[in-house]
Amino acid sequence: MVTFLLSIVILVIGYFTYGKVVEKIFGVKEERSTPAYSMSDGVDYVPMNTKKNSMIQLLNIAGVGPIFGPIMGALYGPVAFLWIVLGAIFAGAVHDYLTGMISIRNRGAHLPELAGKFLGKFMKHVVNAFSILLLVLVGTVFVTAPAALIADLTPAWITLGVIIAAIFIYYIVATLLPIDKIIGRLYPFFGLLLLISAIGVGGGLVITGADIPEINLTNMHPAGTAIFPLLFLTISCGALSGFHATQSPIISRTTQNEKQGRKIFYGMMILEAIIAMIWAAAGMSLFDSAELQNILNTAGPAAVVSEVSILMLGSFGGTLAILGVIVLPITSGDTAFRSARMIIADYIKVGQKKISARLWIAVPLFVISIALTQIDFNLLWRYFSWANQSTAMIALWVGAMYLGLQKKNHWISTVPAIFMTMVTFTYILSAPIGFGLSMQAAYIGATVITIVSTLTFFYSLRKRLGLDQNIQVDDDLGYTA
Template identity: 50%
Template structure:
């Protein structure tokens, strides 16, 4: 239990200290942000910072810090270390830099930011990559909530009925101004997510459950290697590329650059705390990794429901059902919205006119509704890998951004190099990848990370890159 509290303290201290280091490195100032200079009543809508914080938390979290933390806890309390340091050194830096870069570039999506700093080829790759990833998130989080709602209502309201309702909601949330639906209901569900985590954490502590101390031993019952599988499995609880698609949404609503630390870095730390609580609850409630892995065999939603119900009673059951229904829906609707904005940036289509929003929203939801009729689990298996690969690319983009402005770029270069090794090693050993042995995958992952680092050094530090984008005159004047 000492380990758990030590990691919790580190997360809090890290936010109070390291986030300020990140802020100093980036250098926010008093310039007017896009929310004030480009207000359109649709996506660029000024909102208060506390409200934006709760929206950002739900945007990036959903069930990610719960499901991912429970999966990561199957390796034992060593996951506490990854959640803590991954959040502070990786996820917080990633989310903050992408969000702030987006504010400096008129609320640009991550694909456009990538193109600005890694070149046109990477921009085209990221455009396609991002849209596919976001639509898959929308599809995956459509049928699950629909099935759960069907279980809780009369037979006449079957899963097809609720799927139609969910898709109609997605259309509305994707299409209407961000402050009309997302801005009104997300803060409430963000509070629910926090309350659920605090309730579970408090019950674990006060009802005498044993939270084991950290050990670096691999405690996974199936013997799955910690590196890099655990680092991929936790995802949203430590660092997630999906966050890079979400932060620009709030970058278009923040009214002060200096609030970026609280929103982008702060929401990531809050997610890390939630993940830490659920990881501890998983190993404590099921008395070890063996019991947890067995329980997860019945589905992650059932594990969440069981823990909440037995620890918190009927109230906990209600909170759990709100979580496993509302949280995935919140991930999906902002995924579709991010996809719309990515396409809008791609085709330079102004989203203030209603007609232009419909031009993108209708096809996106049409494709999403068609895909819900198929088994997308085979494709979805690649989500975890593609998610962390996106984080890797976003961090390298931020590294070039900082280098060009003569800022301390090592704050992003180190986690970018680390995530390069994680992503490449995973796809080499994973079942959905090349299924190579660790004897081959581990050295190859290290070599790939070294190669990425070498390209950065050669292109930026040594100044050998012919196609390295230059800082705009406007940015030079304000850097």
């Protein structure tokens, strides 16, 4: 219990200390006009206040990731707490803040545009493909996961197929309509359910004196699965998630003032980490590792969510908690498809004021996603995890280059970028969904790739600074090396 409570305290302190350091390094300008005003279109560029933007950002980024991921990560034992705390403060929140703020400085640009500007034209095309893949996978995962939870709460005659269809209908409406019509109005109510869920389960753990294990770096995974790199992909949302880099630009287009960025981007990542801590602690304290793995293998993480909620809060409170969990993936799925539409529109340069332009881009995305719902969830999650953390790696390199070109302390982004490069390449080289190499070969290959990537970054940075001492890094999306 001490480790659990101390971890939450450290996360809060991290927001007020390291968050301010990151904000100072970036250098906010309160007097600078944001895209919400300079590019207002009544659809995606719509000024909204800090409270509303913060709630939407939290619900956007906090899908099932900070719940399902930590529950599966609980198999490793309390070492998972360490990754959530350190990952959120020094990587995840930095990642979210930089992608959101750099987007604000560049007319609300999404990650592919930013990658093209700061890492070269080739990376724009690579990241565009990665982002669309990730967002479609996210949208699909965030249909099947809440549908399974809803099915447990509804009569048998309401089939899983009907529930999935209903969620897709909501996604289509939320994707096509202006952001303040559906998302802006519904999210405050969804946010209330989220808070009830998190506070209820977290409070239940404290009040009942749950046997939450103290910090221990021993790998407790019952199957002996290695901590590196699997833990850092299993727990993504809640510590560090590339999906957030696709969501922050949505809110960069509605932010009224740059000073609001720390609360919206850095702060909401810290709050998501607290949610992750609660569910990781619940998984560790209410089940032994063998029992937890058995539930995950036979019924999936949704079953753990249901059981934890009922055990902690009883039938009524547990149902409210489950509804709060259901809200998370649904409010990330809708903006996943919305973000995919915006990225494609930016890439092919098609305006989005007319609903017909939004429709012909969005429909194929939903058709693909519907087809993907037929694939096993665990397989989808593995692909999602790799695509997710690969996107995070790229976003961190973008942030590092941005700060480097401004001759600011780029190490706050460079260090986590190097670490995640090693993680993602070790995984794809060794995983069955990748190259299937031995772990030793994967470590060697990933080390070589990480070194080459790091040297390439510094070479490119020095080259650009040498060519132009006054490089324009803001408001010029046409700039490339």
